[in-house]
Amino acid sequence: MAGVAPVAPPVTVGHVILDAVTWRPFGRREPVLHDVSLALEPGERVLLVGPSGSGKSTLLRAIAGLLETADAGELAGSVTIDGHAPGTRAGEVGLVLQEPGAGVVASTVGRDVAFGLENVSVPRADMPAAVAAALGAVGLAKPGDTPTSALSGGETQRLALAGALALRPSVLLLDEPTAMLDPGHAAQVRRSVEGALTAYPITAVVVEHVLGPWVDLVDRLLVLDDDGTLVADGPVHKVLRDERARLLDMGIWVPGAPPPAPLAPAALAAAPQSSRTQEVTATPMVIDRTVRLVDGSTRTRTAATLDVPLTPLPTSATALVGPSGSGKSTVLLALAGALDPVQGSVTVGETPVADLSTTELASRVGWVPQWSSSTLVGRTVLDEVLVASRALGEESPERVTLAHALLADLGLGHLEGADPRELSGGEQRRLAIASAVLHRPPLLLADEPTVGQDRHTWAAVVGLLAAYREAGGAVVVSTHDAALIDRAHTVVELDAPPAAPIEEEPRRVxxxxxxxxxxxxxxxxxxxxxxxxxxxxxxxxxxxxxxxxxxxxxxxxxxxxxxxxxxxxxxxxxxxxxxxxxxxxxxxxxxxxxxxxxxxxxxxxxxxxxxxxxxxxxxxxxxxxxxxxxxxxxxxxxxxxxxxxxxxxxxxxxxxxxxxxxxxxxxxxxxIDRRRPVALVRDLATVTFGLLVRTLRMAADLAVAMDARGFATASRxxxxxxxxxxxxxxxxxxxxxxxxxxxxxxx
Incomplete structure (x- = not known):
């Protein structure tokens, strides 16, 4: 009838049922998920929350049918989507991993987004439009032939989201999709998710620590406790109202509640050693990065520009802020001696930081990288914390006691004997912070130290940073966390490097x-x-x-x-x-x-x-x-x-x-100590073994990412x-x- 808008067809796919799902990874005494039962209706939008380490990411993998793809453990219970086991139909579940860089499957942006489309047999002629639409939905304005290696962390996060949206799955699972983004880009991603769910009313589950920006985009709230047990489930606003006190007590970031007061740690009472207090000085600098192109050649681009001199002084806190891709992590890498600026310098006295020996560098700098999994070298959590102290010859009964206390302060005391690679992302970040400060270096460089933390662990991390600074340390953080920025003495804003001028493509050989x-x-x-x-x-x-x-x-x-x-x-x-x-x-x-x-x-x-x-x-x-x-x-x-x-x-x-x-x-x-041949050979062998272990882990993550985009079940x-x-x-x-x-x- 004229003048009557057509009614959207009802959603008939995306019905998810979990029945008594329990998962215990090998090497852990207690399950990460414990007897979780729930049903998600088709088209329902769900927000999944819980304290750090409560099993939220694990639950997403269970829904996607990927728990046993890369992880070893004991799985009990069952999961079905529309009456069948998840993963049996290519492309029905889209999953964006917590560390999206682990899910890059192609060398260029266009090919990466199209990967899932290939698995579900989309005709070639239809792929370019679908790829362009997905990239536009997440605001990633990059040509399709852009190397994926040239993207920043935030851009890689949006690429992963575009790859999931391109599939138009019946169930979309997002694991902290805005954790590493600045507020502007985070809002853009939320708008793109909302637009996609409006246009394609599919079942969606979003894991986030900060609830506020998401509560009006979802229908239902699921809450896991520390033991991986489902303890609250209902309409989002009703649960937030009725369970407010309980959620705050669990450490949930309830909207409207002010940030908690930082916790004073029992550990770290001692100041950084006076013999190490010579400051790191960075002059205004420009840092270039070399990107490998798909034809084997390379191209250099400006990755970060620091317009002001930077000398982190004892008891000072400096926050590097700016949009995603502005080079905050790159500046921290330069301060850690990993990158040489093409203009300017980073020195300790007259010595470039990059020229310090490994022990000289470790005694002066503690480093928490953007992705904390990259620093793991210990067999257990306790070993990991003690790595630098042992390397510097400072391990003692008192230092070990301090390590126990530091882990307890950060909520990791019960995991001392666990494999650090099996921790959640938030737990690994806290472990990296503990490892960086235990040996009391005068300078701490922390890249997004509060990402993935609940209220309690946030208070523990911020309290530890404050105690470290008050004891005489200097802190430089890269962050989008407004509450952390407010606590800084100096805020340095970085602008995104200007786009490289359009150059003629070099002639191919x-x-x-x-x-x-x-x-x-x-x-x-x-x-x-x-x-x-x-x-x-x-x-x-x-x-x-x-x-x-x-x-x-x-x-x-x-x-x-x-x-x-x-x-x-x-x-x-x-x-x-x-x-x-x-x-x-x-x-x-x-x-x-x-x-x-x-x-x-x-x-x-x-x-x-x-x-x-x-x-x-x-x-x-x-x-x-x-x-x-x-x-x-x-x-x-x-x-x-x-x-x-x-x-x-x-x-x-x-x-x-x-x-x-x-x-x-x-x-x-x-x-590596190049001055001692025997040590050189030993260290090279150790790094090579580390490369092997990391490669195996990357392969496991890659398998999860590929199967999440329909690779495992692609018949044609x-x-x-x-x-x-x-x-x-x-x-x-x-x-x-x-x-x-x-x-x-x-x-």
Whole structure:
């Protein structure tokens, strides 16, 4: 009938039922979730709250059916969505993890958002519009080819939300989606969530510590207590009214209640040691960061600009504030000696902080990173707190007693024997703070120290920071927490670095215009080219042909942009392992072959022939395109292909992970000592083992993120990008065969 607006169809999907769900991770004596039973109606908007460590994130994983994807433990009870087990239908549950950077599955923004769409078989022609809509919904105004490695923490958080919204799931689970964002961007994300839930009335569960901004966007409030038991459930305003006193007593951030008074800690009565009180001074500075692009090249951009000098004095508190992506974390990294500014300096006296030895740095600086999981090196929570004290030779019965008291002050006393990697995000952050202050350095650098804290743990953290400062320490925090900013003596506001001027894209080298299959084939064909020659004269001729082809392959292609730089240097660096291998093979052949120099040289040259094409071509292989080509052109099963592409995409981050682990160890007195060869080898082995452990954890988190976007149950998959075989692929393949032909003709 004219003039009557159509009525939206009723929501018929997204009915969630939990029946007596209990989860106890291996290594924990008590369950994290205890006998949780509830039903979520289709289209219901739910806010899930509870004290830090009460199992909120665990409950979200239970609803998503992902508890046993990456975690080991005992699960009892059942979860169903629309009558079936969660995770059995691709894309029906969207989950944004607490640490969204762990969920990045592609090397570019567009591909990352499209990942879930591929898993639910959205036609390729429809994907660009869906990706653009999802990015617009969360306010992430980035071109689709922007490297995901170039995003700030807050931008990565919005990317994860966009990836979940793009799926239009029947159940949307958000784990603290605005925790790391400034108020403006946090409001933008809430508006985008509200808009998405209005347009697509799906069941939504949001975990947040700060309730106020969300109460008008949700229908229902669920409350978990410290034991992971559901203790309150009902309409949000009714629960807040009827249970106000109880919620405040539990530490819930009830809207309208003022921040609690900071708690005076029983520990940390002693002042920072007087021998360590020489101040860190930062002059006005500009800090650049190098970003790896998907074609293997790099680009430098300004990551932070500090316009004022900064000298944190004893008993002072400085707050770095500014919008997400303004460089607050970057400035803290510079103060910790992890980054050298391109302008300005960070010094202790006349010595750059970056030049301090590991023990000198640890004795002067305590560091709490943005993602506290990156600093974990101890086997247990107690070991973790004592790391720096042991490295500095200061462990004593009194220090151990202080560690017990400090953990108790921060609500971690009952977890002293637990694996720190199994703690919740809020618990890990408090543990990082305890680890940074126990050895009493004069300067504490804390990145978002109050994120993920309930009222009680917030009061404990702020009280500890105040006690540390009053005892003579200097505190520099990066924060969006207004109550914490109000307690600072100095507030330094950082502006987002100006957008880099639009530059012409550098011309791609000729080989980069080929697809990944041709590049891989070009590298593999080098094996017979190396085996065929029987004399060093022939091998040298083949190597010369390869060198000439490498020059051609790395020659800048046609176009108007600037020529790429550093090509030869990068190839030489990649050839270093091959050169060492060639020398080793040549030496062993000479030693075992009767000191026959001819045979030894031939063997060494064979190694170089096999390695050179790989050094030239393999860095040009884009993991995402490799997955496209393996599946679409070779017909390989999509699941192992996508897993391989995602894993290779993470390989490029190993350098960053190594640097992160190295900094975490260095700032705690465990850094590599290059002056002692034996210690150097031991420390390198330790960092390598740490890289392995961290990589396994990253792989587990990546599996959760991929399965949360329909990867586990994708029966038929579409692909965001095509996989053409062009003229460049043919030319690279034919060029790779030339050394083989030369080897045959010269033999």
């Amino acid at each position: 000729l080989a980069a215009q080929a697809g990944p299959l041709a590049l891989l084939l070009g590298a593999l064909v080098a094996i017979p080219a190396g085996i065929i020659p029987g004399h060093w004269h022939t091998s040298l001729g083949v190597l010369a042909v390869q060198a000439l082809l490498a020059v051609v392959a790395l020659w800048s292609g046609p176009g108007r942009g600037p020529r790429p730089t550093g090509r030869a240097k990068r190839v030489l660096v990649r050839m270093l392992p091959g050169l060492l291998g060639a020398l080793s093979v040549g030496w062993s052949t000479w030693l075992l072959g009767g000191h026959d120099t001819t045979t030894a040289v031939t063997a060494a040259l064979r190694v170089l022939i096999i390695v050179l094409p790989s050094a030239v071509l393999l860095p040009l292989v884009d993991p995402d395109r490799l997955g496209d080509h393996l599946a679409q052109r070779l017909g390989m099963p999509s699941r192992p292909v996508v897993a391989l592409a995602a894993a290779l995409q993470r390989v490029h981050t190993f350098g960053e992970v190594w640097s992160e682990i190295s900094l975490a160890r260095r700032v705690r007195g465990l850094g 998959r579409t692909w965001f990008a095509a996989a053409p075989w062009g003229r460049a692929d043919t030319l690279v393949t034919l060029g790779a065969l030339v050394p083989v032909l030369a080897a045959v003709l010269l033999t």
